[in-house]
Amino acid sequence: xxxxxxGMGYVGCVSAACLASGDHSVVGVDVSDQKVDMLxxxxxxxxxxxxxxxxxxxxxxxxxxxxxxxRRAVLDTELSLITVGTPSRSDGSLELGYLECVSQxxxxxxxxxxxxxxxxxxSTVLPGTTERVLLPLLLEGSGRxxxxxxxxxxxxxxxxxxxxxxxxFNPPFTILGTQDDNTFxxxxxxxxxxQGEILRCSIQAAESMKTLCNVFHALKIVFANEAASVLxxxxxxxxxxxxxxxxxxxxxxxxAYLRPGFAFGGSCLPKDVNALVALGKxxxxxxxxxxxxxxxxxxxxxxAFALIQRRGIKKIAFLGISFKQGTDDLRESPALRLATRxxxxxxxxxxxxxxxxxxxxxxxxxxYVERIMPDLELYLDYDLDRVLDHGALWVIAHASAPxxxxxxxxxxxxxxxDLAGASPLSxxxxxxxxxxxxxxx
Ligand SMILES: NC(=O)c1ccc[n+]([C@@H]2O[C@H](COP(=O)([O-])OP(=O)(O)OC[C@H]3O[C@@H](n4cnc5c(N)ncnc54)[C@H](O)[C@@H]3O)[C@@H](O)[C@H]2O)c1
Numbered sequence: 001x002x003x004x005x006x007g008m009g010y011v012g013c014v015s016a017a018c019l020a021s022g023d024h025s026v027v028g029v030d031v032s033d034q035k036v037d038m039l040x041x042x043x044x045x046x047x048x049x050x051x052x053x054x055x056x057x058x059x060x061x062x063x064x065x066x067x068x069x070x071r072r073a074v075l076d077t078e079l080s081l082i083t084v085g086t087p088s089r090s091d092g093s094l095e096l097g098y099l100e101c102v103s104q105x106x107x108x109x110x111x112x113x114x115x116x117x118x119x120x121x122x123s124t125v126l127p128g129t130t131e132r133v134l135l136p137l138l139l140e141g142s143g144r145x146x147x148x149x150x151x152x153x154x155x156x157x158x159x160x161x162x163x164x165x166x167x168x169f170n171p172p173f174t175i176l177g178t179q180d181d182n183t184f185x186x187x188x189x190x191x192x193x194x195q196g197e198i199l200r201c202s203i204q205a206a207e208s209m210k211t212l213c214n215v216f217h218a219l220k221i222v223f224a225n226e227a228a229s230v231l232x233x234x235x236x237x238x239x240x241x242x243x244x245x246x247x248x249x250x251x252x253x254x255x256a257y258l259r260p261g262f263a264f265g266g267s268c269l270p271k272d273v274n275a276l277v278a279l280g281k282x283x284x285x286x287x288x289x290x291x292x293x294x295x296x297x298x299x300x301x302x303x304a305f306a307l308i309q310r311r312g313i314k315k316i317a318f319l320g321i322s323f324k325q326g327t328d329d330l331r332e333s334p335a336l337r338l339a340t341r342x343x344x345x346x347x348x349x350x351x352x353x354x355x356x357x358x359x360x361x362x363x364x365x366x367x368y369v370e371r372i373m374p375d376l377e378l379y380l381d382y383d384l385d386r387v388l389d390h391g392a393l394w395v396i397a398h399a400s401a402p403x404x405x406x407x408x409x410x411x412x413x414x415x416x417x418d419l420a421g422a423s424p425l426s427x428x429x430x431x432x433x434x435x436x437x438x439x440x441x
Contacts, residue, residue: 157210
């Protein structure tokens with residue numbers, strides 16, 4: 001395929017070298033005459049293992065050229081990759097000026113040719129950028145029609161500087177954000193010979209996941225460093241502890257606890273987060289990430305309250321009151337905290353939780369309830385239908401599969417707010433709202 005690549009920085013140069021090593025012929029476009037001159041001379045503008053040799057070979061074979069002339073590059077190719085920078089603005093948002101400028105340039109060149117053209121955005125952008133910002137520029141500027149003679153895909157890049165050539169050929173997967181079959185087939189051809197699955201998704205999902213990946217990697221690094229600093233500070237062997245921590249691939253290094261749902265609670269998590277932060281403080285070690293965990297959890301509870309408030313309905317059927325399903329432990333239960341707040345704000349609640357029985361609560365569990373909501377028994381009802389009949393709004397903090405099935409079977413008209421996580425309810429009910437999700441994927 002004949003490909004133009006806009007932006008010959010790290011991503012552009014690596015993409016150019018790797019694609020030109022396959023069946024493609026590549027023209028690299030940049031605004032820097034210094035970079036273009038270096039590429040023309042077969043020299044690499046960036047330092048990366050194996051990149052200089054690959055670029056030189058490609059230039060010598062005549063499958064890689066470089067130019068300052070964006071218009072010519074578009075006219076001579078059938079697909080354009082955009083790999084320009086998206087640096088931070090002073091407010092933390094991303095500078096889109098380079099992307100906008102390239103999109104306008106591609107669009108105006110497209111007016112001069114009639115062949116179909118595909119534009120693949122590889123720069124990292126926030127969700128919505130391609131469709132709200134770049135697509136209008138490309139369509140209006142070119143006068144073309146999407147998916148007829150102009151095809152657009154968001155295709156995040158996963159390479160890491162230092163190992164970028166290896167990463168290009170061995171990514172975790174290739175993500176193609178497009179709803180259009182032809183675009184998908186066309187862009188997938190670029191990655192013939194690249195390892196891993198090619199996954200297709202919406203443009204916004206592709207944009208979102210790239211940012212999520214980077215943020216999660218950053219989170220993991222800061223977590224490891226803060227946690228190890230506290231452990232080391234108090235004399236523990238941090239490396240030994242972290243190696244053991246990493247061996248748990250059921251709960252630690254896994255998808256556990258990574259799906260959106262309700263806030264956490266219980267007798268362990270909030271307490272032990274506080275304990276590690278306090279240990280750090282005692283040893284003079286700042287732990288801003290660890291210290292933000294419990295407040296972050298509280299903010300999620302605030303979101304749940306605000307979501308219920310926005311419905312403007314006071315009569316509520318509230319399902320699940322213990323800190324999680326399948327236990328009667330109410331300590332630090334986010335459901336109990338939310339229910340308490342609703343009652344304090346004059347909501348009329350009936351609470352259903354088949355496992356929680358006030359007469360069976362003992363010790364710290366009982367003391368916690370007596371402190372937070374001493375009259376819980378007044379609101380509890382073990383008759384599910386009676387509770388559902390009471391509610392003009394059904395709020396699920398947690399509910400077992402049979403209970404959810406029963407709710408569906410009642411073919412409800414009542415709106416449902418689900419705090420627990422995406423479930424089949426989302427498809428079966430007409431007025432279903434997740435706390436921060438729309439429908440079962
Ligand atoms: N560097 C990485 O490891 C990495 C990895 C994955 C994704 N990304 C993302 O990829 C994008 C590019 O990153 P990078 O590190 O390669 O950036 P970079 O700053 O190294 O390179 C950007 C290039 O674009 C050129 N450019 C600017 N305006 C141009 C225009 N109008 N026409 C043509 N070229 C133009 C610049 O001169 C520069 O050479 C960013 O969005 C980044 O977040 C980077």
